[in-house]
Amino acid sequence: MNSTSRKLPNALARTLTAIATAGCLFSTAASAEPLEIGVLLPSPIADVGWSHALNEGIAAVKEKYGDDVNVSTIENIQEGPDADRIMNKMIGDGQQFLLLGSFGYMNAGLKLAQRNPDRTFLHASGYKTAENFSPFTAKYYEGAYLMGMAAAELTKTKKLGVVSAFAIPELISTINGFTLGARSVDPEVTVDVIWINSWFDPAKAQDSAKALLAGGADVLFSNAQDTPSVVTVGEEAGAYVFNLNSSMKEYAPTKYLGVVKTDWAPFFVASVDAHLAGSFEGKNEWLGMNDNVVVVEDWSSDISADMKARIDAMHEEIASGARHVYDGPLMNQEGEEVIPSGERLEDGAILGMDWHVEGVNSPLPK
Amino acid sequence: MSTLEFFLAGTFSAATIFLLAALGELVAEKSGVLNLSVEGMMAVSAAIGFLVTYETGNHLLGFAVAGVAGVLISLVFALTTITFLANQVASGLAVGILGLGLSALIGRDYESLTIPSTDGIQIPVLSEIPLIGPVLFQQNLVVYMTFLLAIIIGYTLKHTRLGLAIRSTGENPHAAQALGFPVFLIRYGCVAFGGLLAGFAGAYASTIYTPLWADGMIAGRGWIAVALVVFGTWKTGRIAFGALLFGMVSLGELIAQSMGASIPSQLLSSLPYIVTIVVLAIISTDKARMRLHSPFSLGETFDGTEGR
Numbered sequence: 001m002n003s004t005s006r007k008l009p010n011a012l013a014r015t016l017t018a019i020a021t022a023g024c025l026f027s028t029a030a031s032a033e034p035l036e037i038g039v040l041l042p043s044p045i046a047d048v049g050w051s052h053a054l055n056e057g058i059a060a061v062k063e064k065y066g067d068d069v070n071v072s073t074i075e076n077i078q079e080g081p082d083a084d085r086i087m088n089k090m091i092g093d094g095q096q097f098l099l100l101g102s103f104g105y106m107n108a109g110l111k112l113a114q115r116n117p118d119r120t121f122l123h124a125s126g127y128k129t130a131e132n133f134s135p136f137t138a139k140y141y142e143g144a145y146l147m148g149m150a151a152a153e154l155t156k157t158k159k160l161g162v163v164s165a166f167a168i169p170e171l172i173s174t175i176n177g178f179t180l181g182a183r184s185v186d187p188e189v190t191v192d193v194i195w196i197n198s199w200f201d202p203a204k205a206q207d208s209a210k211a212l213l214a215g216g217a218d219v220l221f222s223n224a225q226d227t228p229s230v231v232t233v234g235e236e237a238g239a240y241v242f243n244l245n246s247s248m249k250e251y252a253p254t255k256y257l258g259v260v261k262t263d264w265a266p267f268f269v270a271s272v273d274a275h276l277a278g279s280f281e282g283k284n285e286w287l288g289m290n291d292n293v294v295v296v297e298d299w300s301s302d303i304s305a306d307m308k309a310r311i312d313a314m315h316e317e318i319a320s321g322a323r324h325v326y327d328g329p330l331m332n333q334e335g336e337e338v339i340p341s342g343e344r345l346e347d348g349a350i351l352g353m354d355w356h357v358e359g360v361n362s363p364l365p366k
Numbered sequence: 367m368s369t370l371e372f373f374l375a376g377t378f379s380a381a382t383i384f385l386l387a388a389l390g391e392l393v394a395e396k397s398g399v400l401n402l403s404v405e406g407m408m409a410v411s412a413a414i415g416f417l418v419t420y421e422t423g424n425h426l427l428g429f430a431v432a433g434v435a436g437v438l439i440s441l442v443f444a445l446t447t448i449t450f451l452a453n454q455v456a457s458g459l460a461v462g463i464l465g466l467g468l469s470a471l472i473g474r475d476y477e478s479l480t481i482p483s484t485d486g487i488q489i490p491v492l493s494e495i496p497l498i499g500p501v502l503f504q505q506n507l508v509v510y511m512t513f514l515l516a517i518i519i520g521y522t523l524k525h526t527r528l529g530l531a532i533r534s535t536g537e538n539p540h541a542a543q544a545l546g547f548p549v550f551l552i553r554y555g556c557v558a559f560g561g562l563l564a565g566f567a568g569a570y571a572s573t574i575y576t577p578l579w580a581d582g583m584i585a586g587r588g589w590i591a592v593a594l595v596v597f598g599t600w601k602t603g604r605i606a607f608g609a610l611l612f613g614m615v616s617l618g619e620l621i622a623q624s625m626g627a628s629i630p631s632q633l634l635s636s637l638p639y640i641v642t643i644v645v646l647a648i649i650s651t652d653k654a655r656m657r658l659h660s661p662f663s664l665g666e667t668f669d670g671t672e673g674r
Contacts, residue, residue, distance in 0.1 A: 047477070203571065365632055
């Protein structure tokens with residue numbers, strides 16, 4: 001620089017220095033660039049539902065880090081080649097922290113994670129892990145157990161109905177938790193299940209809810225349905241109803257039993273913290289009440305004070321780990337003992353659950 | 367309401383979506399135009415119909431605007447295939463996919479919102495009859511109108527001059543033109559009518575049958591409507607029967623499950639489609655009869671020149 005400036009007129013030299021300084025400034029700014037976070041969601045972000053809950057979790061990250069993170073969200077992307085292409089583009093765009101919001105993003109996401117060891121991946125509902133790839137799931141069954149207790153108190157027909165998406169372990173274990181909770185209060189209660197084999201068919205979900213009501217159920221559980229389809233049927237028909245992920249109380253102001261909500265904020269914030277600190281570790285994140293991820297709220301005021309106290313006590317016991325939803329004795333639908341008294345079902349058996357507990361009337365599709 | 371009542375009453379309301387869309391497609395196909403964009407037209411109309419009904423609280427207005435939306439989309443299809451002579455299958459698919467995307471865009475801010483459901487009409491005295499009352503005499507107005515429409519369309523196609531003009535256009539546009547029928551106009555009209563009914567079907571789906579909007583809520587029902595036209599061998603009576611059968615199968619699946627039948631639910635979910643394939647296979651084995659029923663020039667472009 002010195003040798004050059006001697007040969008050039010002063011003015012030009014000054015300009016060059018200015019440019020150089022500006023360049024320096026620019027590069028300092030670059031080193032403190034915000035963390036690029038990419039979010040891929042399977043359905044549109046509505047006021048309620050799965051994608052909404054994930055988006056709320058990301059909002060908490062934004063709130064904590066402000067301008068230090070830059071979130072770009074792509075919603076309503078079907079699992080498959082389209083999702084793979086977008087994930088690749090996210091990597092190409094330099095996004096460092098990826099949140100993949102659906103089970104079917106797993107294999108393509110994992111491949112990208114293995115190819116890009118410096119990036120961090122969170123993946124919803126999956127089971128495969130890598131050093132920089134953590135699947136996460138909620139222990140919905142913990143909250144469903146409490147809902148079952150409330151439902152058992154409020155039902156008159158002693159029949160509860162579940163409209164359910166796909167017969168996968170996550171949903172089966174939630175129905176079983178619900179049934180166990182209900183029968184812990186009233187052993188005569190039974191549960192009917194309709195599998196609609198779709199995450200997303202509101203018309204079919206409503207027809208199923210009506211079929212369950214016609215069959216005598218008077219409490220409905222909307223298991224993994226992203227729209228308020230089942231919830232509105234409950235309100236109209238005068239049947240109590242609850243759902244997962246985010247509150248739909250406004251759709252059933254008088255008949256809302258409550259919500260088994262997922263609050264992903266603590267987990268997402270902790271993961272971003274870990275990524276920034278360089279201490280992120282890919283592992284199976286299975287989160288429940290204890291992690292403040294599964295939150296049960298918006299309880300119906302029709303639940304008696306006595307029952308509410310019992311539910312609160314049980315909530316305490318489950319959250320503290322003193323009690324587990326799948327503590328023995330556990331019987332299956334055929335009436336055979338699966339786990340004897342004093343023992344507890346292993347985590348692996350819950351994560352891969354393919355049987356119904358006693359009290360569920362409907363056979364499991366195999 | 368007992369399970370049986372729900373099953374039979376629900377069959378009619380479920381069948382209405384299929385029947386409305388299928389009747390529209392029937393008229394278009396009778397004029398020789400195969401419009402595969404039914405699913406997309408229904409989706410756009412469902413979104414717009416919901417939006418209008420949600421904002422104004424007026425179901426009638428929602429239906430009207432949804433019908434107009436269906437017509438507009440069908441005219442895009444008509445323009446490409448009838449005026450610009452593009453391939454009908456490819457254009458229909460393209461317009462259909464466009465419609466699905468468009469519906470997501472239109473409904474973006476209305477995702478998962480609901481509107482209050484409407485009550486059926488209570489026909490005095492008759493609706494009090496046990497079983498038959500709830501099944502036949504407490505349905506929504508649209509259900510009655512749709513079945514009435516099926517009769518009117520069936521009669522028009524078979525017994526009127528307009529029906530003759532449509533049929534001859536579909537059988538042989540060259541001959542129809544030679545006879546002095548305005549072939550282009552008839553085809554435009556029939557495709558637009560198909561769009562109108564697909565629009566009504568969409569509005570019925572999002573404002574009456576399932577009063578909420580969710581992207582993807584048509585969930586293949588438009589395709590079933592297209593299949594129904596073939597299923598019913600282009601005859602209104604058989605199409606209405608097919609629509610009821612499909613309504614019954616789609617509800618029966620859910621009821622079988624709720625009653626604890628140990629048939630795999632995946633199999634039950636695919637029943638409507640299996641039925642379609644089986645019936646198509648049976649109908650198609652008799653080639654002569656198939657050709658007799660199917661409009662002869664179906665799917666072929668017509669450029670207005672003489673002879674072939």
